[in-house]
Amino acid sequence: MVEFEVPEIDYDRYSNRQLATPPLIVLGVSLLLISVYYFLNGTPAPLGFDFTGGTEIRLADASSRGAIRNAFGQGVGAEIESIRQTGSGDYIVTFLTQNTGELQAIRDAAGAAGFDIQAETTRSPAFGSTNTQNALFGLVIAFVGMSALIFVLFRSFVPSIAVVISAFSDIMIPIGIVNFLALTGLIEIKMTLGTVAALLMLIGYSVDSDILLNNHILRRRGSFYESTYRAMRTGVTMTVTSIVAMITMTVVSSEWIFAIDLLPDIGLILVLGLTADLMNTYMLNLSLLRWYKFEGVAR
Amino acid sequence: MGVVRDNWRIAALVVIVLASTFALFGPIGGGAGTQTELVTLSDDENTVTVSQSTFFLENSTVELTNDSTNEIVATDATIDIDGNVSNVTDTSAVVANGTIDVTGGTVRSPANTSAINATNGSIAVSGEATLRTVNSSVELSVERQQDSGLTNLQYGLDLSGGTRIRAPIVGLHVTDLSIGDQSQLASNLAADLDTDGINVQVRDGAGTVEVYDGGITRSEFASALQSAGFDIQTSDVQTGVTSRTRDNVVNTLQGRIDQTGLSGGSVTTAGDGLVVVEVPNTRPEQVREIVTDRGVVRVIAEVRGPDGNATNTTVITGDDIAGTDPIGKDGRLWRTPVTLTESGAEKFQSRMNEIGFTTGNGPKNCDRDGPDSPLPGSYCLLTTLNGEVVYSNSLARSFATSLNDGTWADGSRKFYMSTQTSEQAQDIKLSLDVGSLPTTLNLSQGAQYDLSYVQPSYAQDFKGLSLLTGLLAWLAVAGMIFLRYREIRVALPMLFTAIAEVYILLGFAAISGLALDLSHIAGLIAVIGTGVDDLVIMADEILQEGDVATGRVFQSRFRKAFWVIGAAAATTIIAMSPLTILSVGDLFGFAVITIVGVLVGVLITRPAYGDILRNLVLSEDQR
Numbered sequence: 001m002v003e004f005e006v007p008e009i010d011y012d013r014y015s016n017r018q019l020a021t022p023p024l025i026v027l028g029v030s031l032l033l034i035s036v037y038y039f040l041n042g043t044p045a046p047l048g049f050d051f052t053g054g055t056e057i058r059l060a061d062a063s064s065r066g067a068i069r070n071a072f073g074q075g076v077g078a079e080i081e082s083i084r085q086t087g088s089g090d091y092i093v094t095f096l097t098q099n100t101g102e103l104q105a106i107r108d109a110a111g112a113a114g115f116d117i118q119a120e121t122t123r124s125p126a127f128g129s130t131n132t133q134n135a136l137f138g139l140v141i142a143f144v145g146m147s148a149l150i151f152v153l154f155r156s157f158v159p160s161i162a163v164v165i166s167a168f169s170d171i172m173i174p175i176g177i178v179n180f181l182a183l184t185g186l187i188e189i190k191m192t193l194g195t196v197a198a199l200l201m202l203i204g205y206s207v208d209s210d211i212l213l214n215n216h217i218l219r220r221r222g223s224f225y226e227s228t229y230r231a232m233r234t235g236v237t238m239t240v241t242s243i244v245a246m247i248t249m250t251v252v253s254s255e256w257i258f259a260i261d262l263l264p265d266i267g268l269i270l271v272l273g274l275t276a277d278l279m280n281t282y283m284l285n286l287s288l289l290r291w292y293k294f295e296g297v298a299r
Numbered sequence: 300m301g302v303v304r305d306n307w308r309i310a311a312l313v314v315i316v317l318a319s320t321f322a323l324f325g326p327i328g329g330g331a332g333t334q335t336e337l338v339t340l341s342d343d344e345n346t347v348t349v350s351q352s353t354f355f356l357e358n359s360t361v362e363l364t365n366d367s368t369n370e371i372v373a374t375d376a377t378i379d380i381d382g383n384v385s386n387v388t389d390t391s392a393v394v395a396n397g398t399i400d401v402t403g404g405t406v407r408s409p410a411n412t413s414a415i416n417a418t419n420g421s422i423a424v425s426g427e428a429t430l431r432t433v434n435s436s437v438e439l440s441v442e443r444q445q446d447s448g449l450t451n452l453q454y455g456l457d458l459s460g461g462t463r464i465r466a467p468i469v470g471l472h473v474t475d476l477s478i479g480d481q482s483q484l485a486s487n488l489a490a491d492l493d494t495d496g497i498n499v500q501v502r503d504g505a506g507t508v509e510v511y512d513g514g515i516t517r518s519e520f521a522s523a524l525q526s527a528g529f530d531i532q533t534s535d536v537q538t539g540v541t542s543r544t545r546d547n548v549v550n551t552l553q554g555r556i557d558q559t560g561l562s563g564g565s566v567t568t569a570g571d572g573l574v575v576v577e578v579p580n581t582r583p584e585q586v587r588e589i590v591t592d593r594g595v596v597r598v599i600a601e602v603r604g605p606d607g608n609a610t611n612t613t614v615i616t617g618d619d620i621a622g623t624d625p626i627g628k629d630g631r632l633w634r635t636p637v638t639l640t641e642s643g644a645e646k647f648q649s650r651m652n653e654i655g656f657t658t659g660n661g662p663k664n665c666d667r668d669g670p671d672s673p674l675p676g677s678y679c680l681l682t683t684l685n686g687e688v689v690y691s692n693s694l695a696r697s698f699a700t701s702l703n704d705g706t707w708a709d710g711s712r713k714f715y716m717s718t719q720t721s722e723q724a725q726d727i728k729l730s731l732d733v734g735s736l737p738t739t740l741n742l743s744q745g746a747q748y749d750l751s752y753v754q755p756s757y758a759q760d761f762k763g764l765s766l767l768t769g770l771l772a773w774l775a776v777a778g779m780i781f782l783r784y785r786e787i788r789v790a791l792p793m794l795f796t797a798i799a800e801v802y803i804l805l806g807f808a809a810i811s812g813l814a815l816d817l818s819h820i821a822g823l824i825a826v827i828g829t830g831v832d833d834l835v836i837m838a839d840e841i842l843q844e845g846d847v848a849t850g851r852v853f854q855s856r857f858r859k860a861f862w863v864i865g866a867a868a869a870t871t872i873i874a875m876s877p878l879t880i881l882s883v884g885d886l887f888g889f890a891v892i893t894i895v896g897v898l899v900g901v902l903i904t905r906p907a908y909g910d911i912l913r914n915l916v917l918s919e920d921q922r
Contacts, residue, residue: 004782050884058757099744104584118757120583126747127465130571131883138877145873153866193884194821200878201825201893204871208832211866220859234839238832241779245828248775249768258764261457262817263824 006236008229011286019287023280027169030176037179045175046182048190051132053125054081055095055103060116062091071113078102086259090118135196142203143167150207158296159218162288163210166280170206171199174272194265201266202273205242209235209281217289224293232282239274239281246270306914312907316799319806323450452805455814455888458762460755461579462586466740466748467572468548470511470540471520476529478503484527491523495686497595500544500737507541511738539572544737552576554733555589570882573747574740583752590740593685594730596620598716601667601691602654603677614650614680615714619643623731626724632690633724634715637731644708656694657703665693682716684727690717749884765820772824773798776831788915789838796908797830803899804892818885822892829871829893830900833864834908841912853917857909868901 011019038044049056055078062068065083068091072080078097085091095106103122110117123131146167151160182188209231216231217224250267253260303310456463478484481503488508489496492515500509510520517536524531540548549566556564556578564578578586598615620643624636639647651657656678665679679691694702701707718724742748753761777794784790801823808815840860841853871893878890 004779060757100587100742107584116754117752118754119752121749121751122583123749124742124744124746126745127749130747134881134883138881138883141877142874145876146870149866149869149873193886196883197818197821197878197886197889200874200890201871203874204867204893205829205832207870208829208863208867211870212836212863215859215863215866219862230839230843234836237779237783237839238835241776241783241831241835242828244775244779245772245824245831249772249824252771253765253768258768260761260765260768260817263765263768263821266821266825 004237004240006233009232009282011225011228011290016287016291019283019290023169023284026173026176026276026279030169030172030179033176033179033183034172037183040183045178046188046190047128047132048192049081049094049121049123049128050193051128051135051191052096053123053128055097055106055120055122057093057095057106057110057117057121058086058119059091059093059110060089060118062113062115065091067113068093068115071109071115072106076102076105076109078106084255087254087256088259090259092255131193135193138196139171139199139203142200143171146203146207150211153211154214154218156218156292158288158292159214162285162292163207163214165288166210166277166285167203167207169280169284170202170273170277173276174199174202174269177272189268192262192265194262195269197262198266198269198273201270202277205270206273206277206280209239209277210285212238213281213285214289217293224290228286235281236278239278243271243274246274306910308906308910312796312799312903315803315806315903319803319809322806322810323452323802325451450805451809453809453812453814454758454762455816455819456577456579456751456753456758457816457818458758458765458820459579459814460753460758461577462581462583462750462752463575463577464583464586464590464740464742464748464750465569465573465575466590466742466750467538467746468540468545468574469513469738469741470509470544471515471517471536471538472507472509472541472544473520473524473529473531473536474505474507474541476506476508476524476531478506478508484508487527488523491526492519497593497735498738502541502543505541505543509540509544511540513741513743540738545572545574547737548740549574551594551734551736552590555594555729555736558729558733559589569887570880571747573882576740580755583750587742587750591742592726592730592736593739594726594733594735595683595685596716596727596730596735597683598714599681599683600651600654600656601677601679601681602656603667603679605676609677610654611681612650612654614647615639615643617731617735619646620731621712623728626721626728628721629715629717632717632719633721634717635724635727635731637714637716639712639714641708641712644712647714648702648705648708651694651702657699662694662696662699665691667691682718682727684723684730689723689727690719692717761817765817769801769820769824769827773801773827776827780831780835783835784838789842789912792908792911792915793831793834793838796834796904796911797827800826800830800896800900800904803903804896807895807899808892813888813891816885816888818888819892822889822896825889825893826896826900829867829897830904833867833900833905836860836863836867837905837909838912841909842916850913850917853913857913860909861906864905865901868897871897 034044037046043051059068062071065085068083069080072078072093072095078095078099081094081096083091083093095102097103097106107117107120147160147164150163154160154163178189178191212235213228213231216227220227220230222230246267250264250271252258253263253267255264478501481501485499485501486496488501488510489499492499492510492512494510494512494515498510498512500511501507508524517538518533521531521533521536539545545568549568552574553564553566556566556576564576564581566577567575569575574590576586576590578589596617597613600612600614601609602612603609619639621638621640623638626633626635628634655661660676661678664677666677667679678693680694681688682690682692698707701710716724716727718727740748742750773794776797777790780790780793781787784793804823804826807813808819813819837857837860840863841856843856875890875893878886879894
């Protein structure tokens with residue numbers, strides 16, 4: 001039987017600099033990717049129709065992509081943005097339009113071609129841009145609120161800022177990965193409302209293990225490495241368990257299996273963010289704490 | 300008693316789990332709602348059994364052939380309601396104040412039942428009945444007592460199907476004005492802005508002025524107010540309507556949806572002045588019509604002189620009408636009988652006389668198209684719905700006479716509004732019964748709206764699939780926990796505590812009548828994740844090496860673990876709270892479930908798990 005035991009890492013072998021550099025490089029690259037994407041496209045990440053506006057319909061009884069293109073090609077006048085097939089054989093078609101007349105034309109064309117519209121969502125561009133504004137605003141408020149709380153809890157600068165930087169990196173790395181995939185043309189994962197929920201959730205989720213680590217190192221008796229190992233045993237279990245739960249949710253609810261909306265979007269970002277969190281907590285946060293404990297406090 | 304006192308946290312958990320069970324399965328719950336489903340009866344599947352249901356027959360109106368019988372006759376089809384209706388006490392099925400819409404067909408009530416009750420566009424069955432069609436296809440919309448199976452849970456659009464529209468209201472408004480002559484200002488503004496008088500609302504008490512015309516810009520409105528003598532800049536003009544108008548829109552829409560027989564529909568407001576309309580089992584184009592039609596019914600007297608120039612006078616508005624009767628057929632035409640109010644009747648009578656409609660060439664002289672009329676000029680009464688003429692007719696001579704001698708307004712004040720189709724007649728009746736919308740929802744290109752529709756059968760699938768997804772995520776967590784602790788005594792209570800959290804949340808949803816959507820399900824799965832995280836913290840802290848020698852050591856470890864859990868919970872609540880205030884799509888539900896879940900965890904389930912662990916590690920005398 002497989003055993004899940006958190007390994008004890010010999011942190012003595014690495015300097016603080018060696019520990020902090022890789023996560024900072026990953027963060028730097030992520031920020032760079034976000035800037036490049038922003039420079040090229042004017043948005044920080046590929047935005048889905050929740051933010052840009054448009055229409056998404058889910059069709060049953062469609063035989064192929066070609067049949068769909070044919071059905072909506074002539075006379076509908078609405079440009080097809082993408083066609084995706086789900087595991088159950090349905091097709092999800094997105095259009096850039098949200099115009100009433102064109103929507104009705106789409107419905108009529110689907111009916112004429114014998115497709116059954118199972119679901120239909122339309123968002124206006126104005127609604128999308130309000131969503132974008134509110135989502136960004138919400139993320140900033142949540143992040144500032146969380147940071148303030150962390151400073152109140154630990155009341156000293158270095159440990160608090162360590163948590164805040166880790167959390168910031170946890171949020172930026174998934175966006176960086178999404179941008180990397182989009183920029184290299186591998187796969188375009190678009191930001192949805194689920195992504196926003198996941199990023200906010202990440203603010204709450206990812207600081208748990210940081211709080212745990214800080215708490216063990218700063219507020220408990222015992223040597224630094226003893227405390228670290230205890231905190232890691234618990235923290236890694238927590239994070240890995242959450243990652244496994246989220247991988248399960250993402251895979252099962254994905255378009256290839258159950259094809260449920262919202263859940264895979266949330267799951268994917270949480271998986272990426274929590275994985276980044278393992279690195280950030282036990283390399284970046286830890287190195288800052290070690291510096292603070294052995295050198296910072298002594299000053 | 301000592302046992303209970305020592306384990307009061309477990310006891311509290313048990314009590315709350317029992318309470319949740321009662322909320323979920325008990326008779327009170329949030330009160331089971333109703334759900335609607337569309338049933339098509341045709342050749343092969345020509346029967347449906349309904350119990351405690353209301354069903355709606357679509358598309359055309361059928362009247363009672365005779366007030367004393369309860370048989371409703373139409374051509375083409377027969378719908379029999381077969382017996383088996385319990386509690387038959389009376390000999391008649393009651394049809395009161397209702398039109399029943401049937402797509403061609405007969406509704407034959409069983410002869411001896413009072414359990415079938417038709418009111419106002421629908422037929423309700425309190426017992427069990429079977430509907431059967433003969434030789435035709437009929438689409439029925441059947442509203443049943445919520446058949447949520449085992450639980451009192453209610454499901455939202457994502458999981459039960461239907462249409463949701465979220466949109467702002469068309470309008471601009473200015474507040475804090477000191478207004479002199481209210482009606483004078485209103486008519487001046489309407490003239491200045493070149494819009495219908497019903498698009499301007501002035502409230503002198505509240506000091507507000509609103510316009511409800513999507514074609515008027517903020518600067519146009521500001522300059523019209525400036526010409527009316529107000530010191531108003533474009534920046535003082537706010538988009539949207541006052542809260543009073545918004546309440547009016549919400550109530551009218553709710554009434555309209557209820558009256559249309561689209562049961563279970565709800566109209567609420569969200570942040571940013573948006574109105575959210577959710578209607579189960581209805582196509583988006585239908586709901587779009589409901590929220591964008593003003594429902595303004597007016598009768599206009601069109602007088603065309605010999606020179607061909609027409610003068611229009613509004614002689615009856617919705618405000619002049621006291622009530623309506625069921626629509627009916629009059630020869631080729633459909634008509635909606637209405638009764639005018641006393642003042643409305645007086646006004647109608649005097650206006651008709653003033654414009655010379657009731658004498659001379661007025662009666663029996665309607666010719667909208669032109670010069671073919673035998674008499675010079677043309678006098679037409681136009682029935683309009685939302686500004687469109689649905690029918691025009693002349694004034695009958697006898698009617699003209701009674702108006703002219705002033706006796707009509709003292710009589711029954713009955714008036715018939717004629718239309719070509721039953722739909723129009725029904726629309727007019729509905730608009731008059733519910734009242735017109737002061738303004739509509741804004742679904743124009745630049746507006747901030749969204750619309751979603753999920754087919755009911757497909758949404759039903761989501762219910763099971765998302766439950767299964769949650770279950771699989773929980774199993775994955777369970778697997779990890781077993782691998783990590785390898786001790787059933789620690790892992791099993793942990794998993795049960797985690798699932799208890801979800802169970803309590805579902806109980807909360809049932810008792811608060813929260814309609815579950817995918818965002819709530821996502822929140823529930825997130826709660827499993829955070830919940831287990833915190834239980835791992837507890838277990839590791841309390842079970843750490845070195846025995847928990849005494850109750851005091853346990854207490855200290857419990858407190859330490861709780862500090863971390865409390866801090867983590869606080870960060871999650873802070874992170875989620877923006878979503879409860881800002882409107883970001885449908886994420887409100889996600890945030891609410893996560894926040895309530897964290898609170899339930901910190902206050903109830905996680906402390907109880909601490910007690911369970913203590914029982915595991917402390918022997919009797921150490922406590």
